[in-house]
Amino acid sequence: MRSHNGMRPQDIVILLKVIIYGEHPWQNKDLASELFLSPAEISLSLQRSAVAGLINPEKRRVHRQTLMEFIEYGLHVVFPVIPGGIVNGLPTAHSHPFIQQFIKSERAYVWPDAMGKVIGESILPLYDNVTHAAAKDDDLYKMLALIDVIRVGKTRELKIAIEELHRIIL
Numbered sequence: 001m002r003s004h005n006g007m008r009p010q011d012i013v014i015l016l017k018v019i020i021y022g023e024h025p026w027q028n029k030d031l032a033s034e035l036f037l038s039p040a041e042i043s044l045s046l047q048r049s050a051v052a053g054l055i056n057p058e059k060r061r062v063h064r065q066t067l068m069e070f071i072e073y074g075l076h077v078v079f080p081v082i083p084g085g086i087v088n089g090l091p092t093a094h095s096h097p098f099i100q101q102f103i104k105s106e107r108a109y110v111w112p113d114a115m116g117k118v119i120g121e122s123i124l125p126l127y128d129n130v131t132h133a134a135a136k137d138d139d140l141y142k143m144l145a146l147i148d149v150i151r152v153g154k155t156r157e158l159k160i161a162i163e164e165l166h167r168i169i170l
Helices: 009-021 028-035 039-051 064-073 130-136 138-152 155-169
Strands: 086-091 109-112 118-122
Touching (some): 009 028, 009 064, 109 130
Antiparallel strands (some): 086 109
């Protein structure tokens, strides 16, 4: 097994997608296709996650509690984000339609996307093609928007996002 040189942002997205698959059989090529990543990136990510204790050694079952602890306590430190300029994009964080029922914000946050219909402060997604993956999977999109609340939110907002992710992941 390769050495562990630290987690990468796409590792979180891959683990969330494995959770979404649940008991349904899947292959690395399925993850690669649906997440717009290469099969090699999927394989390396699953290896990193196994070494980190986030997925079982067979790389089939996510250790949900451990992942949730990382999301709650480490994500905003390891993968921080500073909102950027105003751009067109796909709504995320507080601007995601699901999250708006819990958090009212004057600010709109978006993942930059030339085809996006919402104008807001740009938040760099966990990896470049995440907007394409989110457009194909509403559950993944909602979880990633909650992750972005953790990355940019304040204490009350973080609490709401963490509670909702607990409900989904655990």
